[in-house]
Amino acid sequence: MKRVTLPRYILERQKEHSFATGEFSILLSQIALAGKIIADELVHAGLADVLGRTGAVNVQGEEVQKLDELANEVFISALQFSGLVCTLVSEEMAEATNFPGASAEGRYVVLVDPLDGSSNIDNNGPVGSIFSIQRRVNLKSPPSDEDILQKGSRLLAAGYILYGPSTVLVYSTGNGVQGFTLDRRIGEFVLSHPEIKVPKRGKTYSVNCGRYAYWHPWTQKYFDYVNAVDAPTKRPYSLRYIGALVADMHRTLLDGGIFLYPADTANPKRPTGKLRLLYEAFPMAYLMEQAGGRAITGTERILDIQPTELHQRVPLILGSPEDVTVAESFAKAGASPACATT
Ligand code: P6P
DSSP states (O other): OOOOBHHHHHHHTGGGSSSOTTHHHHHHHHHHHHHHHHHHHHHHGGGTTTOSEEEEEOTTSOEEEHHHHHHHHHHHHHHTTSSSEEEEEETTOSSOEEOTTHHHHOOEEEEEEEEETGGGGGGTOOEEEEEEEEEOSOTTSOOOHHHHSOOGGGOSEEEEEEESSSEEEEEESSSOOEEEEEETTTTEEEEEETTOOOOSSOSEEEOOGGGGGGBOHHHHHHHHHHTSOBGGGTBSOEEOOOSOHHHHHHHHHHHOOEEEEOOBSSOTTOTTOSSBIIIIIHHHHHHHHHTTOEEESSSSBGGGOOOOSTTOBOOEEEEOHHHHHHHHHHHHHTOOGGGOOO
8 A cells, every 4th residue: 555644745745835945844744743642632531631621711712621721732842943933823822922042033933723623522522723834024023913914815834633533634835735644553644635626516504503593694595595495506405513613624625515604793792703814714715725615704705814913703604616606695795794804
């Protein structure tokens, strides 16, 4: 059996990405290492005292699970000694962290959601890590917002690690999307999903229907549309919603369809939805577009948004290009102010 391991694959395609020789190999191998460590912690979580909540609340105002903190520490340890990363942005940290020493020569900013969907942990549901890499804009001055708050269209690489029945790492450096599955027998990620392309149209939609009453009218109308009977457009669609972005993204990427976390009116403090722009929406939008899909707020392309704050939130609608285009037509017909992020 021809096993193509992640390190071999990266070396074989070294010339395709915009990192300096060897740098991406180092960064991705460290991210993959973080994924292996977190995967191992999750497998044994039920047996060790790492389940449950710490009692703390993170910058998002959400209860912090013990594994959230552990996953964050794992990414810090994996990246801070690479000499390549000047700054780490994480859902679990209120401020961006400049790595000591690396601030001088570190050419990359890494952004992570160390353990996304952590509310699924205690019931043994799938969770994931999300990562993306930006090039530092100005090497002559200390890392600043200019290096961090960059549009998603400037990303050099993005990916995720899905901790499910198997551990899968999916990434892109701008030349298509590749998927690898962790072979625990050899401790390596092995190429299992080369050149992932999202189907042009799907048969499922993925949204938290419990928020229907809070949705803007266009979203309710789109929901009613996908649930209406119409054989030529294969409606009604089936509902698939796991409540962990990485798991819902992975299914949508492979099987097609549409995922939505739209803006709603439930919380006036959160008019633009729940998901974060920098380390959730941007990487997922980058991957989906690289796989031939689309990713919008409803009325705007996600990757074109100019970030203004580290933890800002954004509506996220992504998936098969034909399905997203239909949803976009509903949004544009009844666009609500919350869809505009500028
Ligand atoms: P809800 C997990 O907490 C998360 O940030 C994403 O992984 C997921 O897509 C979303 O929130 C689920 O949110 O409101 O449906 O529970």
